[in-house]
Amino acid sequence: MTLNRLFLFYIYGYLYTVSQAKTLQDSKNVLNDIMNGYEKHLLPKANSSTPVDVKLGFCLFTVNGFNGVDETLSLTGGLSMSWDDVSLQWNPASYGGVTDLVLDNSKIWHPYIFLVNTPNEMKPIGYDTNNVLSVYSSGKVAWFPGGVLKAKCSTDFTKFPFDTQVCTLEFQPWGTTAADITLSPLFDYVILDYFSTNSDWIVKTVVLSQAKTLQDSKNVLNDIMNGYEKHLLPKANSSTPVDVKLGFCLFTVNGFNGVDETLSLTGGLSMSWDDVSLQWNPASYGGVTDLVLDNSKIWHPYIFLVNTPNEMKPIGYDTNNVLSVYSSGKVAWFPGGVLKAKCSTDFTKFPFDTQVCTLEFQPWGTTAADITLSPLFDYVILDYFSTNSDWIVNSRSYVEAISIYSLKFNVEVTLTRRPLYYAVMLVVPTLSFCILNPLVFVLPPDSGERISYAVTILLSYAIFLTIALSSLPTSSDPLCTLLLVMILIIAISGAIVIFVIISMRYYHKESFKPGRCAACLIRVSRFTEKVKDTVIEFQKDDKIDIKIDISGKEYSHLLDRFFLTLSYSLLCMFLVLYICVVFV
Template sequence: MNTRLIAMDVLYLTIFISMFGQINTETLNDSKRLYEKLLTGYKKQLFPLENSTKPLEVGLSLWLKMINDFNDVNEVLTIVVALRMNWTDPSLRWNPKDYGNTDTLRIPSADIWIPWVYVLNSVDTFEPIGKDATFLALICSNGSVTDAPGAIIKSNCPTDMSKFPFDVQTCTLKFIMWSAGPAFKLTSNSDELLMDFFIPNAHWNLVNHKAYVVQDKKLYTYNIDICIQRKPLYFTVIIILPILLLCLLNPLVFIFPIESGERMGLAITVLLTFAFFLTIAANVVPTSSSPMCFLLCMIFSIITISGFIIIGVIISARCHYVETFDHNSSFEIFFNFCCIRKNGRPLESKKLHGKDVAKVLDILFCTFSYVLIFISIITYIFFVKYG
């Protein structure tokens, strides 16, 4: 009994394999016949224009795989994309019933005509997308063809570094069918980029993106706007925080005792440190940046304030070693004016001691330096947030 059941199972399995094996063989043969039929006499060098009075519509959409790099000094954006193109080729139509109900066929794109789409603002090479690569094109029975060649694109992207390192950059990629003229019409299949396979970048956040077609005198360009925002943590820790710390320490040179002789050395050291950070920031910002980076302006203003601090140190030290000032000297007139404003009467003594003058000047210079530094920092913060 068991032997009979096993024999019946083997028979059914043999019939099943034979039936589906025959179907697969017929489908493969149908595909071979269809492939030979479509490409026999096919000229891929000719434009597939069924009616010369109407332009051939080529629909475009872009898969953004990743933002590989953005060189803000050289103003070059490098991205990895796949450009999806679809059009209708009347020479690639067939009746599915004649080929085993085969509705679609995938063949190498090198065997058929494909649109030559160029990146107009490319900085690397000016050649069609996917020119030397091999991709599969999907052909439907109604003559509709879809091809999605991939490429690494390097395009020019003018930068606005005014708010560095909190800047947002908008780059526009322009795709065009070069030398095609009015025979072709580009259309956008989507208002946004296709982000199914997107990999985030370590240094930039993708803020916004859009796709649209621009027509200028029957010449179409397919434009892609990519808006990216810098991740500011690295430059904040490396540049901004040390500068803020030095800004707090710089006016404190007036607290040092003049007799120690360390005031001038510390003031010059802080000034040179500011110059060092200015060099670091300048190396990141392109020389052609317009408008100018406001962080560089802030550092330059702080360097100027640091220079005034050195001058204040010199004046304070000079006054410290003067025993007394003569009657009607500029210092005595100034201090008498301050006392009249404060107490309503002038100083009783006609002589001013140099150490007393130096102490008052230290307080004035320290306070004034902090006010100027505070104004510079607040101006930068206000510009970055609201400018």
């Protein structure tokens, strides 16, 4: 009985092994057949007039942190993508019932979806990972790339620490148009089935909102690439340079460093040029009017940001952004990322200052005989811009092409600082010290607190100035006017301590014989109610002489009034000068 059971077990195991081997062989046959002649660089469009509809969903795994200073949300999540590829269909009945395959994402075409409002380098989601994707016999493809994502957010801390922050992750197939790819949601809400809670933040509501954006195509690609040389300039003739039209799209301002004089922003260039080698007649290719290709396939200009403090590399040099090629030979390319530029700063009116920063783009290494630059638009495009809590971008920031050699392309961005934080943290305390400091002369001299009060105010303002220096711009040319005013105020505060000591010295004198300066001060004040009876004029040798009869306490009170008036006059003068410099 035991032998029979062992024999049956052996037979079942053999049959299972044979069937499994048959299934693997069928899968290999499916893979070989669908990949035969497959071109992964072409959009899987059923026809030239129908775009590829990519359905998107988002799965949130965890919130890593929210940085209120940088206005960035860091989270771990994954995209769920689904689309139809007509070149990847097969009949399961012809392949042993195989209905799906799991392939490496490098094998077939997949969309490049960018998180456009990231403060980091702008790369396609899943670009640098070998995520597998599933291919079904109907031609449907499912892919689930993901990772750690960072996005710039508009913050509102009005109700801190009971605040609620709303952050939007903006995904786009950057570099393509709605004629090539459209996006539609897989689900109405973000999937939280695998979500791990955060100790600082509660995720309340997460909503997905819809964004906008083969054989004939293969024939076009094969014909235009036959004999094409991507290392040669696409010049119609040797005497005509390639005219590259440029535009600039600003996504977000990451920060402005006044110490290093650097502006950090996320943006993208819109480039357009004509390539005479990439023309075709749509009527000869089933009406195909455009192709979307990897930028490594054809020639594209190397445009440098020449005034960057970082290593000078061409924009989009290390990313595989796609570009669009049209039947007329026109090529459109949209590289971008995080850009840093050196700027000339002017902190004279801080914190009510406006900074103008120019991004200088050049096709470094070429001459006007090879490439010329001209603007696509008159202004910087702000359609996808995410606001910054510290800076307001002037909507009239403009693009300018420099005519000298036609090789420089300037993008001028005007930033106006939001002054409320600095006004509350710096200007208001400074005004408070200005009001409190001279009041030491109002204190009764017998209280014994005058000198301690004056020294306390001086030390308090010195400590405040030390703390405030971390928020003030450290620029010598030109010097920040607010910093100069604060230094003058602390100098007056030190002088007030000296004035108090002088006043107290006279207060405790029983007898007082005024010198020339004291006599002059008393004469000036003779018409005031307090001292008018102490100045006596009498005739001596046909001349009018003056005899001053005043005690030390009375002279001390006179000094207090004089120093109080002088202190407030100087402080008001400095503040009025600052207001004139900033607002006039």
